[in-house]
Amino acid sequence: MHLRSVVEPKQFPSPTRPDRAVVAVLAALAAVLLSVVSAAGVAGAQGDPLVAPQTTLSADGRTASDGVRTLTVERVAGLEPGGAVVTVTGSGYDANKGVYVVMCAVPALNQVPTPCGGGVDQSGSSGASAWISSNPPSYGQGLTTPYGAGGSFSVALTVGAALPGGLDCRAVTCAVVTRNDHTRTTDRSQDIFVPISFAADVAQPAPTVPPAAPQPAPEPVAPTWPVAPDETAASDDEAAATTSTTAAPAAGGSTATTEAPTTTAASSTSTTSVDGADDDTDADADADGTVESARASATSSSSGGGGDGAGGSVVGLVALASVALAVLGGGGYALWRRRSPGIEAS
Secondary structure (H helix, E strand, O other): OOOOOOOOOOOOOOOOHHHHHHHHHHHHHHHHHHHHHHHHHHHHHHHOOOOOOOOEEOOOOOEEEOOOOEEEEOOOOOEOOOOEEEEEEEEOOOOOOOEEEEEEEOOOOOOOOOOEOOOOOOOOOOOOEEEEOOOOOHHHOOOOEOOOOOOOEEEEEEEOOEOHHHOEOOOOOEEEEEEEOHHHOOOOOOOEEEEEOEOOOOOOOOOOOOOOOOOOOOOOOOOOOOOOOOHHHHHHHHHHHOOOEEOOOOOOOOOOEEOOOOOOOOOOOOOOOHHHHHHHHHHHHHHHHHHHHHHHHHHHHHHOOOOOHHHHHHHHHHHHHHHHHHHHHHHHHHHHHHHOHHHHHO
């Protein structure tokens, strides 16, 4: 009798409820461990003072947050380029670290925000920045605004489009920023940015110049008539041109007046022949002879014993007149000969 062996499949026991509970616990532990590791990684990244935190910007663009710190700006668009005052609030900041609240050009990642409007205002007088600190240095006492509860603050900030160095926030990206103060210049752990923008310049209308007031008509001026020349002055000039010489009165009481002879010079030059020159020489010699004779007569008359002093003077004057006539006649004859050289030839 043959016996058959029947092989039946091996049957595993089904898991019980306690086993299922263990699996659920292990899954839960794995999820918790993963979340812890992720949180530690994020906290480690945000805890590095050289790394700026990653932030999220709200839909309206007014609030930025890194999950711990929150920064909100009252207005962020269309701001007046010449200057606008906005309210800035913050919360969740580390109260052990002072911060500046200021508008700056957005820098490269993990770099110091600069340049900033108004610079670093440690005096707190410009209004372009605010210094928030609950434990400032001794020189900062009275210049800072202390944190509120939970690392909060609220300040009024004056912002404008112009930045130091000639930058313009209408050409570069600018933001309202919080950054650790000058006691921690390399600490980027509280760098939070809320971008803002400014309106374009509005063209100013040209000033209206009022029309000029009408000018009064000029008053009429009496005409000026030409004045006749002074006849008296002309008469004086003519009288001055005439000169007379009065001799001393003679012994007989009479006065003799002699006018100076006037000689007119020839206005032209003529050519004289050789013969004419000889005749001129003879005429000059005759005139000289006549002059010598007149002088001799005047001398003999004046030296004669028969006449008195008055008679000698008259004779002398007659003799001089004769000499003058002789000289003039000889000169005139010579001049006539020079101007008429062809008469003798004819």
